[in-house]
Amino acid sequence: MKNGVVIIPTYNEIENIESIIDKVFALDLGLDILIVDDNSPDKTYEMVQGLIDNRYPDRLHLMIREKKAGLGKAYIAGFKWALTHDKHYSCIIEMDADLSHNPKYLPIFMDEIDSYDLIIGSRYVKGGGATNWPLFRKAISYGGSFYSRMILGVKIMDITGGFKCFRREVLEAIDLGNIITTGYSFQIEMNYKATLKGFKIKEVPIVFEERIAGKSKMTKKVFVEALGKVITLRLNKKEILREE
């Protein structure tokens, strides 16, 4: 039986969190949700706890971390939680809280994961796209994917996207204690390692919707850091291949 958990990292997402949780559960796919909150100053975690107490006592889970440590660290903590959970989840999904990743694609992910090891919701395959995204954000995102593709020699078109579904075997094969990126380049690192380990990857088209509520955490510093991390990853190729 296929069972899965959707991991949603949050930092100040009080305006979005209830809506995204309701939408995922309304699909009735049998998925659980884990919210990984980095002690949001807006107390996102309190709202989540309220939803656990009053609406979803069995299916919604909350992990509160001490302080903001970046998306990558939040996901690694979430992955470790998922892999050791009694329910033995067979699929682990990554999704943003800000409604940019429309839950309506989750049924497609759950279908495709029968035939592939990693599903990537992709803006850059036929049928995919981004709405209301300023041109410079599009250019940065597409350029970042192109640059990473060239340096790392992988075929993934949307290499930085954060809407994905992993079979648990992929996460078990990657040494989660040895992830070198913390911010947005975390997505690139996971894709690169899954590729090097020979897993089957499929990009399915998604239309990414620009966030309406709450603030973006993407900064120029995060972007520049990612460019350097791609080179480090390429230089580490041999070690990654040796990793058990």
Ligand SMILES: Nc1nc2c(ncn2[C@@H]2O[C@H](COP(=O)(O)OP(=O)(O)OP(=O)(O)O)[C@@H](O)[C@H]2O)c(=O)[nH]1
């Ligand atoms: N736990 C945790 N979550 C984070 C952190 N940084 C970002 N997030 C969450 O990760 C998801 C993606 O972050 P966003 O700020 O939307 O980044 P983005 O989608 O690249 O940028 P926008 O397109 O501007 O929204 C959101 O759910 C954030 O709340 C962090 O340091 N810790």
Ligand SMILES: [Mg+2]
């Ligand atoms: Mg976002």
